[in-house]
Amino acid sequence: MALITGGATGIGYGVAELLASLGAHTVLASRNGETLEAAAARIRDAGGQASVAVLDVRDAESVRAVVSRVASERGRLDLLVNNAAGNFYAPSATLSPNAWRSVVEIDLFGTFYCSQAVAPVMRSQGGGRIVNVSMTLHYRGWPQMAHATAAKAGVDALTRTLAVEWAPWGVRVNAVAPGPIPTPGVLKAFSAPRERGTDAAPATALFDVKQAMAEYAARAIPLGRWGTPRDIANAVAFLASPAGDWITGAIFVIDGGEWLQRQPQ
Numbered sequence: 119m120a121l122i123t124g125g126a127t128g129i130g131y132g133v134a135e136l137l138a139s140l141g142a143h144t145v146l147a148s149r150n151g152e153t154l155e156a157a158a159a160r161i162r163d164a165g166g167q168a169s170v171a172v173l174d175v176r177d178a179e180s181v182r183a184v185v186s187r188v189a190s191e192r193g194r195l196d197l198l199v200n201n202a203a204g205n206f207y208a209p210s211a212t213l214s215p216n217a218w219r220s221v222v223e224i225d226l227f228g229t230f231y232c233s234q235a236v237a238p239v240m241r242s243q244g245g246g247r248i249v250n251v252s253m254t255l256h257y258r259g260w261p262q263m264a265h266a267t268a269a270k271a272g273v274d275a276l277t278r279t280l281a282v283e284w285a286p287w288g289v290r291v292n293a294v295a296p297g298p299i300p301t302p303g304v305l306k307a308f309s310a311p312r313e314r315g316t317d318a319a320p321a322t323a324l325f326d327v328k329q330a331m332a333e334y335a336a337r338a339i340p341l342g343r344w345g346t347p348r349d350i351a352n353a354v355a356f357l358a359s360p361a362g363d364w365i366t367g368a369i370f371v372i373d374g375g376e377w378l379q380r381q382p383q
């Protein structure tokens with residue numbers, strides 16, 4: 119059984135869809151019950167197994183309650199994918215404390231709360247896998263993303279620390295670091311970079327996002343295309359499979375070579 123936070127949309131849904139097609143029971147967990155039910159129905163319509171859990175990963179107590187419920191309903195919990203995240207661009211100088219706190223709490227605290235909740239279940243069943251969804255933007259400077267880059271740097275640190283701490287329990291903790299993938303969440307963040315998180319007036323679409331993205335892919339991604347949720351899902355499935363038995367504390371960059379390439383001046 120696989121619990122996927124943010125599993126109803128974007129990359130999380132891609133992960134759920136692939137794992138379900140491989141025979142896993144998937145539990146999609148996030149805040150919006152309607153979106154969750156619709157996503158789970160799509161998976162079931164395709165012949166997979168999916169159920170839902172309404173959950174705010176910032177609330178440690180409700181995270182523990184949901185994990186305990188789904189683990190007892192399903193009998194075990196093999197995989198946790200910490201994918202939920204907040205997503206918007208905002209200038210650091212005017213980022214409000216609330217916006218900063220919100221993203222750090224979802225991305226970093228949420229990853230910790232979910233991991234801490236599943237660890238005893240995995241320990242008692244003899245092991246399990248945790249895959250954190252990180253990013254690559256904190257490997258270099260990335261303007262207007264101080265909140266998310268700081269949080270994901272923390273996620274990378276958690277990945278390595280928990281990998282070592284929980285290895286004796288058979289719990290493997292790894293991360294995937296996607297490059298740019300035009301999910302609806304990302305398109306929204308690109309289009310309205312100042313809509314949330316600052317006192318500035320709401321921004322309207324600043325440029326043709328799809329056109330700008332096509333140009334960016336040609337110029338800045340060595341493998342010449344944007345990623346897809348399936349690109350990330352494939353790596354998660356690998357880490358969750360027996361092929362990942364001797365892998366823990368690893369952070370797999372899946373970005374078509376984007377972050378390694380020197381950007382044109």
Ligand code: NAP
Pocket residue numbers: 123124125126127128129130147148149150153173174175176200201202203204205224251252253254295296297298299300301302303304
């Ligand atoms: P997305 O579709 O916006 O996914 C975010 C998901 O997180 C949503 O399903 C959302 O559902 C859920 N979520 C947000 N706050 C939550 C909370 N407090 N509690 C529970 N769930 C919450 O974005 P995405 O592009 O697929 O991103 C997925 C992951 O990939 C994120 O960790 C992101 O940082 C990472 N990533 C994405 C890219 C990219 O280019 N797309 C690149 C690098 C890394 P609700 O609103 O219903 O709660």
